[in-house]
Amino acid sequence: MQYFFIAGSNRGLSFAEIQTLFAGQYGTDKIEIDTFKDVLLIKFKSAAPSDSDMKIWFDRLGGVVKFGRIVEDQDKFLEETADKFNNAETGSIRFGISFHGKLDRVEDPFGGIKKLSKKVKKYLKSHGVKSGYTLPQKGSSELSSAQIFNNSLTEDGFELVLISQQNSDKLLAGVTLGVQNIEDFSFRDFKKPAVDTVMGMLPLKLARIMVNLADVEPGETIWDPFCGSGTVLMEALHLGYNVLGSDFNNSAVVNSKTNIEWMGEHYALDDSRYRVFDFDISDPDGKIVTELKHTTISAVVCEPYMGPPQKTVIPNDEAEEQARKFGFLIENLFDLLENLRQETLKVVLVVPSYKTRNGWVNVSLNSVISSNWNIVSSDYIWDLQWSRKNSIIKRNIMVLELDK
Ligand SMILES: C[S@@+](CC[C@H](N)C(=O)[O-])C[C@H]1O[C@@H](n2cnc3c(N)ncnc32)[C@H](O)[C@@H]1O
Known part of the structure; x- marks a missing residue:
């Protein structure tokens, strides 16, 4: 199980804070940490904490903007999301997409997000779920905490986070589980x-x-x-x-x-x-x-x-x-x-x-x-x-x- 954390503006401090908290709780040898740009990834080598335990730890942090779980199978994630909201009869749901990490490869992240959001909306519709999406501010590649918070994306919808990595062309996908309570x-x-x-x-x-x-x-x-x-x-x-x-x-x-x-x-x-x-x-x-x-x-x-x-x-x-x-x-x-x-x-x-x-x-x-x-x-x-x-x-x- 792997979780991602997005650092605040003083990255080194944010990363050190996360590492200290989790190494203190689970032991240095039980976790593996990787960082690039504003992203820190934690991999639990043995049994991982539950999402709700992770949320409790996240709420203790001062320097972290948001966190979430890495989704191993992106198609399965979309399928499960569609099922979840289809059964919930929530009417129309709201979602958003952000890019994080090393973005040099993505020429126009904003345009990319718009395109992808349309695709996800279409996919959800084909699975019987009506949805609307929130886009980052023009020129930005990520939703602000306020946008995630005000649209209650983590509770009543979802934020999909796409993370590019240092030495890989593969984009990691994650779903946001918590945003800093500003x-x-x-x-x-x-x-x-x-x-x-x-x-x-x-x-x-x-x-x-x-x-x-x-x-x-x-x-x-x-x-x-x-x-x-x-x-x-x-x-x-x-x-x-x-x-x-x-x-x-x-x-x-x-x-x-x-x-x-x-x-x-x-x-x-x-x-x-x-x-x-x-x-x-x-x-x-x-x-x-x-x-x-x-x-x-x-x-x-x-x-x-x-x-x-x-x-x-x-x-x-x-x-x-x-x-x-x-x-x-x-x-x-x-x-x-x-x-x-x-x-x-x-x-x-x-x-x-x-x-x-x-x-x-x-x-x-x-x-x-x-x-x-x-x-x-x-x-x-x-x-x-x-x-x-x-x-x-x-x-x-x-x-x-x-x-x-
Ligand atoms: C930068 S402020 C601390 C700010 C504090 N952390 C806060 O957020 O309010 C430094 C404090 O050190 C106190 N101070 C300066 N010299 C001191 C000393 N020799 N012994 C004890 N306190 C001292 C000052 O009165 C001041 O309140």
Whole structure:
């Protein structure tokens, strides 16, 4: 059984998130992963999970646009689809077709989709099923999530996904089983009561990806020591973790608390527990450190302070100074974490690169972190980076593990 996943705009991160989740659940040796362009394919070597289990895993992901099952026999798939809707007496059904992967061979994907849609419609009609199709926006080769969602293609119709592969002329076909619930992400993003427009906030989907990269079991505890308005805490609670949040700025602590309480009103947080408190990483309070030593923490997930918000490209010396200050903060963080003497500890953190007129200024972690830390993120074959076109700051995502 093979499933496909379509990555969001920061592909490397999306791929790493999927690989971490499934390798964690099923074991690295039980799955085979292949990627090309925006597509990731997972093959289960032995018994595959059911479609509904896959949907549960998919709903945990932050960086994936949609997923579905690869259809081994395309003719049989169309036949079965016709049978399904013929018996269901649904009147007219709606479907759509998207192309993904390496498309160079398809000269006019949009025209190709239109032609193919007509053919499928005709086929369905000849099997007694009335249908209408939704086409991608002109010039595009894929339906948008909104089109799939608004036409309820995954529930009341279907989306057929055609995937071209790296080293093969054969098109793979798949049927979409789930689309990212953008409305739910937007709800948390825009309706949460406390925001910090000055400090800035971690993008919600990135927070979700980072929590998934920590790869810890639900019910375990995640700490964000730079919690700001609590984006990481909200996503971690949503996924069933217990959370600790701290910040040296009391209004950030209050903001996090407000947002977490709001989460509790709108989402079932089950038995997840939280605690937020004032704490300065560079001047740690001894009593709190003792308490943290007696708390089992599985992972630290955070975006440390990256300097004052940047609106334009900054001069080189300013960027160098920012990178130096960031390195200093990280040195304090990792010294403290080693001192907590946890059994095992994962750290997922944002490390910035600053854009200057002379190019990018990076922070070098190796010079500030002791050799007791293993850099897990370098095991991924993809680049774990979050940025947008024309970004003046790049977020590199690092995953580290305390090597005992
Ligand atoms: C980039 S923000 C974190 C954003 C947060 N993830 C969110 O989405 O709201 C960095 C936070 O680090 C806090 N901070 C800076 N220096 C600190 C220190 N030495 N100890 C603890 N918190 C600190 C700031 O108050 C700020 O809230």
